[in-house]
Amino acid sequence: MKTNEPTFKSPVVRHALSLLVGLAVGVFFHYLLFRLTLPVQPFIYVAF
Amino acid sequence: MSPVEILGALRRLPLAPRSILLGAFIGFAAFCLLGRQAARTDEHKNFVRLTRYTSPETLYYPTVNELMAIVRARTKPGQILVIVGGNSVLRGVGQPADKIWTKRLQAELGAGYAVFNFAFNGSAITDGAAVVAEALRNEFPKQIYMANAAPTQGVNPEGSLVYRFLFWDAWSKGYLDKTDAKRNTKISDTHANRAYHFQDGFAELTIRDWFDRWFYFQDFWNDVSLTRFSTVWGAYMPGPLLFSQARNSFKDPEPDFLNPVAIPFAARYRPDTIAIELLNVRGCSWDAFEREKTPDGKWKIYEPTWQRFHEDVTASFPQALKKRTLVLMSHSSPYYVNKLTPDEIERDGLAYTLAVKEWEKAGYASMEYGKDFHATQDYGDRTHLTWKGGEKLAVLVAAKVRDMSKELGYLDPK
Numbered sequence: 001m002k003t004n005e006p007t008f009k010s011p012v013v014r015h016a017l018s019l020l021v022g023l024a025v026g027v028f029f030h031y032l033l034f035r036l037t038l039p040v041q042p043f044i045y046v047a048f
Numbered sequence: 049m050s051p052v053e054i055l056g057a058l059r060r061l062p063l064a065p066r067s068i069l070l071g072a073f074i075g076f077a078a079f080c081l082l083g084r085q086a087a088r089t090d091e092h093k094n095f096v097r098l099t100r101y102t103s104p105e106t107l108y109y110p111t112v113n114e115l116m117a118i119v120r121a122r123t124k125p126g127q128i129l130v131i132v133g134g135n136s137v138l139r140g141v142g143q144p145a146d147k148i149w150t151k152r153l154q155a156e157l158g159a160g161y162a163v164f165n166f167a168f169n170g171s172a173i174t175d176g177a178a179v180v181a182e183a184l185r186n187e188f189p190k191q192i193y194m195a196n197a198a199p200t201q202g203v204n205p206e207g208s209l210v211y212r213f214l215f216w217d218a219w220s221k222g223y224l225d226k227t228d229a230k231r232n233t234k235i236s237d238t239h240a241n242r243a244y245h246f247q248d249g250f251a252e253l254t255i256r257d258w259f260d261r262w263f264y265f266q267d268f269w270n271d272v273s274l275t276r277f278s279t280v281w282g283a284y285m286p287g288p289l290l291f292s293q294a295r296n297s298f299k300d301p302e303p304d305f306l307n308p309v310a311i312p313f314a315a316r317y318r319p320d321t322i323a324i325e326l327l328n329v330r331g332c333s334w335d336a337f338e339r340e341k342t343p344d345g346k347w348k349i350y351e352p353t354w355q356r357f358h359e360d361v362t363a364s365f366p367q368a369l370k371k372r373t374l375v376l377m378s379h380s381s382p383y384y385v386n387k388l389t390p391d392e393i394e395r396d397g398l399a400y401t402l403a404v405k406e407w408e409k410a411g412y413a414s415m416e417y418g419k420d421f422h423a424t425q426d427y428g429d430r431t432h433l434t435w436k437g438g439e440k441l442a443v444l445v446a447a448k449v450r451d452m453s454k455e456l457g458y459l460d461p462k
Contacts, residue, residue: 007062008062014062014063014064014067015064015067017061017063018063018064018065018066018067018068018071019067019068019070019071019074020071021058021063021068021071022067022068022069022070022071022072022073022074022075023071023072023074023075024071024075025068025071025072025075026071026072026073026074026075026076026077026078026079027075027076027079029072029076030075030076030079030080030083030263030265030268031265031269031279033256033259033260033263033265034265034266034268034269035269035279035280037252037255037256037259037260038107038109038256038280039104039107039109039213039249039252040107043103043104043105043169043170043210044105044283044284045100045105045136045169045170
């Protein structure tokens, strides 16, 4: 059955693109760990 | 396009789920490895001290690895490591980077010593720099750690609320001595209160350090923030859009107390805050003695304060590191002290002398400074030194450090 879903003719392109998307997700998750665990309140210091 | 539409479009793409998972794993693992690499690399170019752009004031939280890397990159074999901690006084607030007191200290001590200023604004004696020194205790056994404090000031082994992140960072990575019974007991006592774990972000800190132990995201993204771009906005950044600049691109912004254009005298010694500052000065000895003198005209110590202080100093550092720790007792500016009554001046002086003895009794080295410094030329305000005062402090501290080095056997030829 034919559908309107886009397809990739080459499986290599399909897997390469999927890998790239996965890489971005992995990097984003690494950044997310850093950012979400960072305290949100800056330490305010006034000397003079 | 809304996030939901984007996700919907991605779902319609004929991607391979297993390849996505593989890619996510590779990407995450690669950045963890890069984080480990960053943890061993010193990216603090021309390091003099931690500035507001490399401290929690702008939501930059240096890691213990990052600070250890600074030491490793700059210490030559055979040098005695001198790590300066403490608060804004030793950080050199009001002293421009080229005239900061620790540069003078380095010059006084000479090439046999390597001096590092890791003091933070508002930090306590057991904060960041103390953690770095302890973490390097085996790698650099010839080391002296110093920090400043006020008499009878409380000491918490895991550091103050703002800066304890470094203690737990080092603790979770196994860099600290976990065998010291007295310190362990003190920490356990604090943590026995379950509420402590859910106050002031401690739970988040624990989670962060647990994950970071494996994934090194703090070191990696700090490295990126320092050298490439920052994604964290901070209230103290010089402009709302400058937060993204690499933290290394900002110059040390510390002004000069002795430049009347940058800081007029009236801003250093404000007439409208004299009463508050005098309260601060009185506070240094307020709880050290009974409220009134005894009938024979003597100040009698207030036992509960000194008992608590004794317990604090006993458990604040591992036993083995006490003798290489120098505690500096920072006097207030004579500008304010001399406005006290003669009895209060006497009490103030006694509190410092007694605190030095108490630290020494507990096994530390200790000294007081500033009593005979010039009120306005050496002191920039009630507590911070100008670079001129910093020069005097450097000379005094250098002599003490040399004495300590001799006593500790650091100068013995091997």
